[in-house]
Amino acid sequence: MGWQKKVLRVDLTAGTCTAEPLNMEWADRYLGQRGLATKYFVEEVDPRVDPLSPENKLIFATGPLTGTPASTGARYSVITKGALTGAIACSNSGGYFGAELKFAGWDMIIFEGRAEQPVYLLVIDDEARLLPAGELWGKGTWETEKALHERHQEPQLRISSIGRAGENLVRYACVVNDLHRAAGRSGVGAVMGSKNLKAIAVHGTKGTQVADPERFFQVVGEKKRILAENAVTGQGLPTYGTQVLMNIINELGALPTRNARDVQFESADKVSGEAMHEPRGSEGKPNLVRNQACFGCTIACGRIARIDKQHYTVINKPEYWGASGGLEYENAWSMGPDCGVDDLDAMTYANFICNEHGIDPISFGATLAAAMELYEIGAITDEQTGGLPLRFGSAEALTTMVEAVANGEGFGKDLGLGSKLLCEKYGHPDLSMSVKGQEFPAYDPRGIQGMGLTYATSNRGACHLRSYTVSSEVLGIPEKTDPHTTEGKPALVKAFQDVTAAVDSSGLCLFSTFAWSLEDIQPQIDAACEGDWSLDKLMEMGERIWNLERRFNLAAGIDGSQDRLPKRLVSEPAPTGPAKGMVNRLDEMLPEYYSLRGWTPEGVPTPETLERLEL
Template identity: 40%
Template sequence: MARFGTLLRINLTLEQAREEEINPDVLEQFVGGKGLGAWYLFNEIPTGCDPLGEENKLFMAPGVLSGTPAPGASKYFVVTKSPLTGIFLDTNSGGHFGPELKATGHDLVIIEGRASRPTWIYIENDKVSFIAAEDLWGKGIYETETIIRERLKDPRVRCASIGPAGENLVRYACIANDYSRHLGRGGAGAVMGSKNLKAIAVRGWQDVKVARPELFEQAVKAAVAWVMQNGWVALKRRWGTSEAVEIMNQQGIWPVNNFSATTFEGVDRINHEAFDRGLVRRLACATCPVACSKGYRDTTYTGGEVEGPEFETITLLGANLGLADPQAIAAANYLCNNYGLDTISTGAVIGLVLDGLRQGKLTQNQLGLPENKTGVELVLWLVNAIARRQGCGDLLAQGSRRMAEELGLGDTAPQVKGMEMSAYDPRASYGIGLAYQTSDRGACHLRTWPIGREISGELPPRNSIEGKPEFVKRQQDEKAAQECLGVCQFPYGIGLLGDELINLLNAAIGTNFTVDSFRRVGERIWNLARLFNVREGLSRKDDLLPLKFSIEPLPDGLSRGKTLSYPLQEQMLDRYYQLRGWDEDGIPSAAKLQELGLQLKVPGGK
């Protein structure tokens, strides 16, 4: 119950779709959401396949609780091989698309093959229509979704689409649903574009029933009560994620000017209060009591209401570029959203360019930049160039690692495994440094977030490695388990598995998980993703930060003078691998796989 036990396989090449049963053993081991997508990715994607080739697939999975009244259960996941990193990618989004996808009666949708022409598909329960999209090709996210919804004449239809960035195979293009919710990281939008797939519209008529209705009703009430008394939730409801701007600046963790500093003089002009002055309305995803999303009025660049930028966007398109203009940041965010660009990677790539110009390592002539554009105008010009792959935008569309290699910038790009770092400098938090090192998809802050506990004193200080491997490993497992459920982290916290979630899960699907046994599900998923990455050539050498962060000390902030040296990184990795039951190269041992019930061959194992 709360699961249908079926998947929908859509072949774009043949324009055919069929329903298949999901092996009950797979459901038992991997539950749903990210877990289900990870299992199918590992078993259906051939080793070494081109992420932008026909052999790659998109595995789209709503969470187990998606489509139920559980608070914050709006998420769905896309799992694929990333064109940005060449390794495992899962990315998730909220809004209303996930619950509607679940209501089609499927726990997973697999999209394979390549359409012979631009196409969009409409999924209504188990019926799939393949519709020509030549007239939509080249249009932005907002216009595309509006046109599709108008054509289908059903207000309950939900749509996920790509913009020009996905069509042009920008390696960090995203997929957007409900206009402004995003499968943001790693380039899933480019995979969709490589398949000539412009959009996916869904309409479901199936009720999502639970195994133990009375217990589930009680669990929902208890979860709502717990969420509403949580101080973290109150902050997110009032300010959204922008409240972190002041905190990270005060703590000296904030990336400024391409990770060259950690405090920003213009912080008061782009903090939560600055953006609050342009607040138009608050927006909520399905079944969410938080309503952390904001509508923001931009009177300078777009002249209308736009999506209020999130903390990561304010950082990477603001302080990281030296911009202290909230309307400029909102405008850049609007462009990225409409083109379908990940704002973190876009900001990091542009930051690398601006820093290269500042230091004289790059010239405007070398990049073909317009001489009459600087500051905000240059940033907006570059966003357009990236999405259209025009001029130097073609190189920037490859991501910071490839760009740095091509331009001779050395090991300076702020990335791990090809994915750009988010809004925290690892020299100011060794916990987040290890999180970047070991994330299954590249530099990511959403698998584990030690910073809060380093600041509060629950963990040893930020520039200590003590206790960080233990915390990172445990929270990665818990977050992977949490991502089977389809719940947002804001009501519950990153990777927190408490009685509230376990009671919801057990009542929904009729299981008897404990926190410990469900954490083991997350550990199983984490090891499967690692096996996929090892199979694709990943090893210990890829679990290190760029040289810059090992040798260049921070010039300011509470961690002034600090680096995260390679010896310290190696020490954390040694302990982390030991805790994981992996060998010295970061390969899961046969004993660990057997312990987790994974009957799989260890690639290159000893």
């Protein structure tokens, strides 16, 4: 148990919904969520398909611990070929949607084809049907949720949907559930939009079970205490959210600023987690209203924030006066320091729009930062921007452009391409801070060397959530390594990548690993699931998943030549801070990494490696 052992296959072209048994042979080798859905995906989809064509598929997948009392057991992932990258995409979200899908009796939903007209999927327990979404098309995710609750008179529906960005095929459109949780990266929302699929609404009354309840309760209770007693998961994250990092990373000189021209932001303290607690002058209340948990989570790092009613962004828009999902560290970075903006409420507004219209704020902010640099060097002019000066530091540029991207208007169309295509279009491809087409997040690899290898080798394009070596290099979890050295980093990155792939396949949240090692997670999986889930098996599975993703990318034409960082990071030394004078030394790490992975010097898994991993 743990699994519901049932898959819902939705053929959007034919308009049919079919139940099929979960392939338990694969479940035994890939567990769930990221691993298992990727296995289904690579078995069913030609790696060379156009991501926005009907031939691409889109999988919503839970893990065996999703919807159980294991802390952080909220997660689901969206697996597809990414619209932003053309690589394997796997975007992970929390909230309540994933657990509800389990409660309805399903492990995953596989969407294939393309609906002729906009549709949404309604799932109530065993019953699944496609319904016309004509009047929902053009609405944001917030309105969509409200309209579906009203239409079906079912307040307990949990909804995952796209906003206008997904409809408009913005390359980094995301999928949003429960108003402000998102499967954020790689453009999974654009794939959903290309299929004319507006939303999935689910309510389940079947519940979940685990294989060995007695052992499960004992171990889950014990592990919850570890989270509660840990300084990061017990105090730092509930109080400041991931925004606890803003000042720390800035002081380390690893905060990419103004499209990574700088590595420290002079106003970091104004946009930090601490600043979100400060009462605002105009109304005496802070930006942060409170923290919120995802389903089953005893950490509760989510930010619920409110924009000052007097702020220029909302002064005439009372619909944005309420509380909603606030700034997390990556979003605060991309729309703050990376654009040189230090207006917390403007950033919060842009974040609200990202949630409302399904935009990945990391890629949006980083793309805008690239556009700002293009503007400052004269490669983009007022002619393109419609007269709006896209200067670093302009909050107005941020809040105007986020709306333009959502609505697909004016220069927003160019910004919706992502930084890679944008910078190519305007003749400066090196100004895109991306790997495999995906913008890197809030850690500058000149000051944190392992993150360079992390970004370069991530299977879904630059990403912090594939091997978060910041844990070790900055926070000392599980043990401290020197962020400025490359020595030992290939092994560190590989280990983090494999463990993360296992965690992402379980239904648990990666943030639990600030306090939990895989040794803490393994017994929870083992008690919930049938079969023997040893530590060795999970580690090997993580490595197998990593190679499976890699092999898909290679077949899609994304080879070792794309395991590269933007030129700036390897050639322009950090101008200030503790890493001053340093570049990222990827070349010192990559060959050793390939060798540790059992790959050729070109980055291709050897036959021996594939055989060892039974691929």
